[in-house]
Amino acid sequence: MSKATSLQELSNQNEFIGRHIGPDAADTELMLKQLGLDSLEQLVEQAVPESIRLNEAMKLGGAVSESDALAELKEIASRNKVYKNYIGQGYHDCHTPLVIQRNVLENPGWYTAYTPYQPEISQGRLEALLNFQQMIIELTGMDMANASLLDEATGAAEAMAMAKRSNRVNKSTVFFVDEQSHPQTIEVVRTRAGFFGFELHIGPISDIAKTDCFAAYVQYPGTDGEVPELKSLADALHSKDAQLIVGADILSLVLLESPGAQGADIVVGSNQRFGIPMGFGGPHAGFFAFREAHKRTTPGRIIGVSIDSRGKQALRMAMQTREQHIRREKANSNICTSQVLLAIMSAFYAMYHGAEGVKRIANRVHFATKVLAAGLEKQGYKIRNSSYFDTLCVEVDDRQQALMQRAVDSGINLRAVGKNAVAVSLNECTSEDDIKDLLSIFAGSGFSDVFEKLEDLAASIEAIPPALLRKENALQHQVFELYHSETDMLRYMKRLESRDVALNLSMIPLGSCTMKLNATAEMVPVTWPEFGKMHPFAPLDQAQGYLELFEQLEAMLATCTGYDAISLQPNAGSQGEYAGLVAIANYFKANGESERDICIIPSSAHGTNPATAHMAGMKVVVSPCTIDGNVDIEDLKAKVEQYGKRIAAIMVTYPSTHGVFEEDIRDICALMHSIGAQVYVDGANLNAMVGLAALGEFGGDVSHLNLHKTFCIPHGGGGPGMGPIGVKNHLAPFLPSHPLQEVKGTKLENGVISAAPWGSASILPISWMYIRMMGKEGLTDATRYAILNANYVAEKLKEHFPILYTGKQGRIAHECLLDLRPLKASSGITEEDIAKRLMDFGFHAPTMSFPVAGTLMIEPTESESLAELDRFCDAMIKIREEIADVESGKLPQDNNPLVRAPHSLDDMLEEWDRPYSREEAARPLPYLHDHKYWPYVNRIDNVYGDRNLLCSCPSIDNYADEV
Structure with missing residues (x-):
């Protein structure tokens, strides 16, 4: 046994690398012997073409220990200022029940599971997602709901596309958007509409009846607080074969008449208020509910009830399983992930509180808002909105800036509206003292009224018109009444967890999905309040820790990939693909080459690739593969000859989806560049290259990077994910922007991809920790x-x-x-x-x-x-x-x-x-x-499930053996 000669020598023996990498030295020797090799270097020489291998080591720092990395990240996090946030605009502070935080969000049995494509070993997640669908169906008043999308803005954009796709009668290409929609939603929809060839009409909802459009999007309540009546809008739209899409606040739906009851065709929103931390923008599950007529054209996944070979009830993903791989450019959407973990958490939140508990929370938020309104009106302020749930738009004349500054000085963030109003959005965490603090800020001095008198005044305020009050309580299915004690909730979650196979049970050997260790040290910072309680639209001088994290992570990812610039906005691989093709399209537009409209895609590509190209307004031309699985270079040359400068890009996966490093990748890139086309390298298989080869070095112009694959963000049962893109310098000016936060080096006309400026920011510390350790x-x-x-x-x-x-x-x-x-x-x-x-x-x-x-x-x-x-x-x-x-x-x-x-x-x-x-x-x-996992059900009958489609919770009798 060798002896260390100094404390420093012992300190430098970092153990994390050996804990992340499975084989030890003895294992490595045995494995190499099996392969007939002497060293890892010899294997790399045989597997990785010399033409792409790096000549020198990456310019990254050395490894640090878990404790040192956590201490370093804690110091970065401490630069964030966690203020009270009343900004609203789709994001609100809330309480995550600790039983859910500890046993779901922080539990590898839930967060390391894979998408439930194999339903027999995913029955726990599938039941939790069915509960989520039931929750959304009841709150929205719609016939069906999917198992979540990426965020609210994505949901709105997907709804727009679905409304047009499903309507063969209305020939209009105009999409109406309520001017009271959240700004981030408007911009995501604007970006998507531009590539679909739709014209966006943004205006007051009073214009809907006189606007020729195929659908209209209305925020409910509006971003400044007003609660619109929807029935007359739905009637006006239906009279001209157009559809009503509603962006709804999930907590308000507990009190407000459901959009479905008022005639809405599609309802979207975010689950964030149901126990999910704001996290500077995510991850959060977007919900998507719709009429049954849309069930065959809806994006995302739908969980359905079927039976197994014994006739026992069993759950599965209905209809659209791996749709992109089947329909490719004809797919309904390129979305191949959702936000399963967050959707499940919100369903558990509803179950834990139950119908009465959730209603009590909603009533408390609403009553607190009425108390604040009473106090402000007593001070002489005018409330601009005549109806409201939780948001007041207060006219403040020329006092706006002084008032906003007073709030910041008190550790409070409000929202400026125009130049002479301020919006205040209250939330589940708002206390009596918080209301007093707000009233003091508006008064310019300490709170001086009698609070009980304000409560008396508030009790007489009718802030929601009677016609818009919900007639029947939501969440009436008995599944929401079974688990209110912590003991019952804990046992129910454990019961569901035990029905699934996740990485804490055994390896998950899925190709192209990279189900690797999600180390505990990487996961710990996710629930730090310095990251979790930050509002995505808080002033950036309060988010210096996040900005430092972004800057460092972008530099790390650029070094790992050979690219010059990184955008962290895309919150899934599919979003990254779209962001990359949008950047390419905008680059050619700026260069006066708008005629470039063809995207070449090898036949072996991920199914999301052709679907994404279609969404970006490009025509897909498929290039075949040779008998050995490589891109057919001769066919590619023929296509270059045929289409010339109509070609905008090629999307190629490297290493290939066939599991090999193609020798000709440099030649493929050079061929595309010879006609000025761009090379999009799908980053799904980056785990085979980091440190050995670099996408941007051998010819890639842009790639998305699946952080939930190569960089250790867990799959979460099918989400969360993150899909940042890396680009070469010439594409950097065309990276995604945002309407509410400055994203350095970008312009709003570049387009907006996700609701939050830096995507699912609160899970980025996972990848930072992985790279640092x-x-x-x-x-x-x-x-x-x-x-x-x-x-x-x-x-x-x-x-x-x-x-x-x-x-x-x-x-x-x-x-x-x-x-x-x-x-x-x-x-x-x-x-x-x-x-x-x-x-x-x-x-x-x-x-x-x-x-x-x-x-x-x-x-x-x-x-x-x-x-x-x-x-x-x-x-x-x-x-x-x-x-x-x-x-x-x-x-x-x-x-x-x-x-x-x-x-x-x-x-x-x-x-x-x-x-x-x-x-x-x-x-x-x-x-x-020694240890046996028992599948909970036998083989599931897929045909029965699609023929007898049921996508909401069955009768409680089906739960009898579980209670």
Whole structure:
């Protein structure tokens, strides 16, 4: 054993890198031996083309320990000033029930799960999301709701597109927007409308009846507080075959008549007020509710009720599963993620408080607003809005600036409206003392009235017209009445958690999804109040900590990718794709090259790529791949010859979606650049490159970076995500802007992609922590081990399952495709059968039938140890043996462990008449004797679910066995 010679030497032995990377030195030696190699460097030389490899190490700092990184970030966070915020505009302070914070937001059983594409091992999340849909349906008064979108502004833009897509009668291209809509929503809609060829008409809602439009968007209540009557607007629009879209405040819907009851066709909004921290803009779930007639054209995901093979109720994603990969540029939307974790939290918030509890919170906020209004009117101020829920627009003449300054000096943020008014939006956290403080600010001196007298005055104020008061209470389904004690809530959440497979149970070997360690030290800062309680539109001098974090993270990401500038605004990979193509389109427009309207996309691309190109107003031209899975260079040359300077961009994934580093990537980039076209490199597979190659260095002009893949933000069951973009210098002036905060170096005409200026800002500390704790050496090693682990798995499995594609020297990148088509031909066993059988071994399936039908795509990531890799490989090899028994006739094709998988406890308790034993069904390998995950349901009937579509909570009788 070697001895350290100094305290400094011991201090420099950073342990985090070894905790993030699964294999230790002994494991590495064994794995390299399996591959017939002497070193990791030798593997990199065989897998990564020399033409793209970096010649020197990244210019990042060295690794620091967990405690040092947390201390450094805490010092940065301390520069944020957490004031009382009454800014409103879609963001409000609220209380996150601690039982939800500790057991969901801070619980890896919830935040490390993957999108529920494999529903049998996702029943907990699916039930929580069904509860969310039920909550939204009841509050909005609509027929159906999806399982969330990215934010409220995205929801409004998606609603606009859906309204036009679903209406074949109204030929107008005008979209009306209420001038009282939130500014960020207007700008996101404006950006999207421009590329769809829609004309935006922004005006007072009184203009709706006389405007020829295909749909209108109305804020309810308006951004300055007024509560509009919606029924007459809906009637006027319906009379001309146009639709009413309503942007609704979720807490106000507890008291206000629902938009659905007033005739709305689509209702969108944000769940933030239901227990989700403001987080300087996110993440928050956008809700999206609609009439049943729209169910086939709605964006996002819908959770539906079906049955399993035993007839037991089971949940699944209905209709649109992986829609983009099927319909591509004809997809309803490019949204491939949602905000599952945040949607679930808000549903639990509603369940924990129940109908009466949520109504009490809403009434308290509303009554506090009336008290404030009474006090202000006694001081002689005029309230501009005649009706309100929680927001007052107060006319202050020339006192605006002095009043705003007085508020800031008291640690309070208000909102300026024009030059002679101030808006005040109260919230769940507003206390009696807070109201007194506000009245003192407006008075210019201490509060001097008798508070009880103001309460008496408030009781007589009718701030919501009787016609607009909700007639029946919302949240009447019994699921909202079952779990009000903390004990019951805790047990319910644990029960749902135990039905799912997440990273805290086993590896999730999904190709192209990079389900790696989300370290606890990375997650801790997310719930620090210095990050969580910041309003996204607070004055920037109060957000110096956030600005420092952004600046450092942007520099880190630029260094990791070889790009010159970064935008942190896109809050999902799909949003990043869109932001990148919008930047390209604006670049060509500025250069007078608006004729460039073609985007070339290889046939192997992610399905979101063609959908995004369509949304950005481009025409998609598909380029085929060669027999070895690479982009067909000759075909690409022919397309360049055919379309010339009509080509705006190519979207290429690197390493390819087929799991290899294409040797010709520099030539592809050079070919595009030779005609002035731009190269968009999809950053989904960046985990195979950081420290070894750089997107911007070998020819990329723009890329989105999935922080929820390469940079450790957890997937959260299908969201949150972050998709910043990196660009070269010439595209930097065209990065997304924002109407309410200065985003340096951008102009508003560039467009706005997300509701908040820096996207889901409160989860960016996760990636900062990861990069800081890994340093340049750790990040490069992570890439090397991602490649090692993938090649090790491929080597162990190749004798049992053919590897479809390999690189020039027989190596893969960070993922591999198993070709199951020959096995299907010889045995009848499908990739779905194997996916379901893996559940009996305690594993989530690899990516199924993408990018090639009849395949499984495996990505083990660098975080999995040799023991876990071997456990997975043993499971796959055992499955191959079972397939061989089917091939030989030892097991029948229609009654074997694969076609009847997964096996539940219900199976074990029934009379057994199968040609294989219970032990073979449930514990096919010895390790399952020590710990066994039981799928909660058997295989789900997808056809039944779509034919009998039910997307709200069933009768409470279905919960009887759980109470």
